Amino acid sequence: MAEYESIHGTRVRYLSSDPTLNSSLEGQVWYNSTTGTNKALVQIKATSSGGNMGTGRYGVGGAGTQTAGLAFTGSPGSSPYLSNATEEYNGFNWSTGGNYPLSTRYAHGAGTQTAALGFMSDASPLQLSAEYDGSSWTAGNSLTVPRNRGGGSSNSTQTAGLAFGGNPLSNTTEEYDGTNWSAGGNLNTSRRENPGAGTQTAGLAMGGKNAPGGNTTTTETEEYNGTSWTVVSGVLPTGTSNFNNGAGTQSDAALFGGSNTSGTKISTIQEYDGVVWSNSSATLASNRNSAGIGTRAQGLIFGGLGTTTLNTTEEYNSNINAFTPAVWVAGGNLGTGRYGHAGAGTQSAALAFGGETPSTTANTEEYNGTSWAEQNNLPYAKQKLGGAGVQTAALSIGGTPLPPNSVEEYNGSSWTAGGALGTGRYDVTGAGTQTAGLAFGGLQDSDATEEYDGSSWTNGGNLTTGRRKPGSAGTQTAALGFGGYKWPPPGGGLTNETENYNGTSWTVAPATLSNARQGGSAGATSSAAIFFGGQNVPTATEQYNGTSWSSTTALGTGREEIFGCGTSSLSIGFGGFPSPAATEEFTEGSAAVVTASTLTTS
Amino acid sequence: MALFIYGTATNTGKGFFTAEDRRAFFLRGYPANVWVVGNNEKGALWLAEKNGVEKTKAEAQALVTAEIEAAQATWDALSEEEKVARPNRPTDITLP
Numbered sequence: 001m002a003e004y005e006s007i008h009g010t011r012v013r014y015l016s017s018d019p020t021l022n023s024s025l026e027g028q029v030w031y032n033s034t035t036g037t038n039k040a041l042v043q044i045k046a047t048s049s050g051g052n053m054g055t056g057r058y059g060v061g062g063a064g065t066q067t068a069g070l071a072f073t074g075s076p077g078s079s080p081y082l083s084n085a086t087e088e089y090n091g092f093n094w095s096t097g098g099n100y101p102l103s104t105r106y107a108h109g110a111g112t113q114t115a116a117l118g119f120m121s122d123a124s125p126l127q128l129s130a131e132y133d134g135s136s137w138t139a140g141n142s143l144t145v146p147r148n149r150g151g152g153s154s155n156s157t158q159t160a161g162l163a164f165g166g167n168p169l170s171n172t173t174e175e176y177d178g179t180n181w182s183a184g185g186n187l188n189t190s191r192r193e194n195p196g197a198g199t200q201t202a203g204l205a206m207g208g209k210n211a212p213g214g215n216t217t218t219t220e221t222e223e224y225n226g227t228s229w230t231v232v233s234g235v236l237p238t239g240t241s242n243f244n245n246g247a248g249t250q251s252d253a254a255l256f257g258g259s260n261t262s263g264t265k266i267s268t269i270q271e272y273d274g275v276v277w278s279n280s281s282a283t284l285a286s287n288r289n290s291a292g293i294g295t296r297a298q299g300l301i302f303g304g305l306g307t308t309t310l311n312t313t314e315e316y317n318s319n320i321n322a323f324t325p326a327v328w329v330a331g332g333n334l335g336t337g338r339y340g341h342a343g344a345g346t347q348s349a350a351l352a353f354g355g356e357t358p359s360t361t362a363n364t365e366e367y368n369g370t371s372w373a374e375q376n377n378l379p380y381a382k383q384k385l386g387g388a389g390v391q392t393a394a395l396s397i398g399g400t401p402l403p404p405n406s407v408e409e410y411n412g413s414s415w416t417a418g419g420a421l422g423t424g425r426y427d428v429t430g431a432g433t434q435t436a437g438l439a440f441g442g443l444q445d446s447d448a449t450e451e452y453d454g455s456s457w458t459n460g461g462n463l464t465t466g467r468r469k470p471g472s473a474g475t476q477t478a479a480l481g482f483g484g485y486k487w488p489p490p491g492g493g494l495t496n497e498t499e500n501y502n503g504t505s506w507t508v509a510p511a512t513l514s515n516a517r518q519g520g521s522a523g524a525t526s527s528a529a530i531f532f533g534g535q536n537v538p539t540a541t542e543q544y545n546g547t548s549w550s551s552t553t554a555l556g557t558g559r560e561e562i563f564g565c566g567t568s569s570l571s572i573g574f575g576g577f578p579s580p581a582a583t584e585e586f587t588e589g590s591a592a593v594v595t596a597s598t599l600t601t602s
Numbered sequence: 603m604a605l606f607i608y609g610t611a612t613n614t615g616k617g618f619f620t621a622e623d624r625r626a627f628f629l630r631g632y633p634a635n636v637w638v639v640g641n642n643e644k645g646a647l648w649l650a651e652k653n654g655v656e657k658t659k660a661e662a663q664a665l666v667t668a669e670i671e672a673a674q675a676t677w678d679a680l681s682e683e684e685k686v687a688r689p690n691r692p693t694d695i696t697l698p
Binding site (some may be wrong): 426 | 604614616617618619623624628630633670689690692
């Protein structure tokens, strides 16, 4: 058996403490004499599922990043065989973008989701290139040499593209300056279906088919310096061709799947560190020849060909940072499954009341972090009501059926009448506490806001956009309202708008939700909120950091009319349609920490 | 190899799926107690431990569709006034 010294040229280092952990130590082993343990820094590599594309396609072009990806053109594998469709990825789902100027396939891409370049596809005219501005494509000047299935510098900007190789078998390189294509240095090895990465001045050509016909592939790699290509010593572990791009830079690249020299699709992820190619310890979930974009550390793989045309998306992550990702886990089931209900409290001390079962209920339950227990009922059976406060001091606000202005206070064991709303309504949202509460939105006065002092309600500033059942976070004097159903018609419908309340007036926040919806929400402050579930995207979860919304881990069971409470980092969602009894608990991920692994003999 | 396993299992509440489960395999619940589970060893073991009944994708999709269609029919039968109160018709679900 080979010893460490014969492999690495040095002995295992003998240290009194762990060294400073950074990427330069990846794969290194040392002995910690203080703890008496052998230790190593291991890179964590894994793939995970992303949202499915709206239309499965092979030969789909790609550009952008793992959280802002772009897919365009490709073949759906059946009539009409060629597509001009564009889809944009936001980290968890795809939405429709502007159409490419040509229905085609095998296009290459470069740039970003909002400033992309497409080129070298296989429908006539082969020379076509086009630019995307985030909403529409514009045909630009043509390449000089007509070809398709070549390579491109996937990490280039929209105005500095690089196209090389292609079919018919070619060694031609062309450079784009934002207006025109011009000749670059020729590849040393002609190749087609050759993936590429890097930029116009630091390009990377990897593998590809190196004969005019057949599936024979090369393992050879070439690097471009802006003028000429050089064959380098690093070779792909597996000779691979791919319809689309590799990802990353000239010195930090990855090739996701592809086809081997037998023409068989593979799931291998091959990684390049600027000198050596090696196989990642992770593989794709299936054998596929797909578009791959992003970086070696954060790749996005979508569409392509497996055994059939694929609409699936995979995300690849490779990092020495060990972190605990955010997660939703199952909580105890409600005794009375419900939707259109309200609640209050925290993840470990929550309250659920009212709602539909489907009949309207007055039922109240308390959650202790493990299970729900029935309590004294509301005085009225009501649904579509608002909730605020904590488990031992909660508010039930409005709702339907009559009386829609009724408000009840809970003291931890029973409900008593509180001050009536000035404007009776349902689909109203609550925030704050039992003695400093806030009610806003709802029918029939969808922009009305009222403030509660523990005994009576007074008018606050109106919402900028009237809406039904928006999400909420924060307090009476610093609240956040988001999403909901814009009302009244015409112009009604689900909204993605966010507003801030300062105790006097609402102002529109620049941040918008990725998905317009009514969902469950939580958040102790107006700068830290969470929104989950809802129409069209029943598992989607987004978090607000005071500036913008970003996606996080999905609910286990997608639902509408789910209610949430707690904080943005420790929240709870319960009830909802179509899983009215289910409860889930959300825990935010921990910050990235580099941790050395202790090596054992087992 | 298929990406997912399809099955039915009843959510028994706390502990039905844990953080370790969510990190070890893809897991998503749908109407009719249908669960889509990542096709790896831990995912398969989870479904078995939950007394799940494995289904084909078509079978699982049929269960989900039937439940959604029933909900859509219920919504369609609402009065116009009731539809104002509940403006969102249940949407179709396509399993991944």
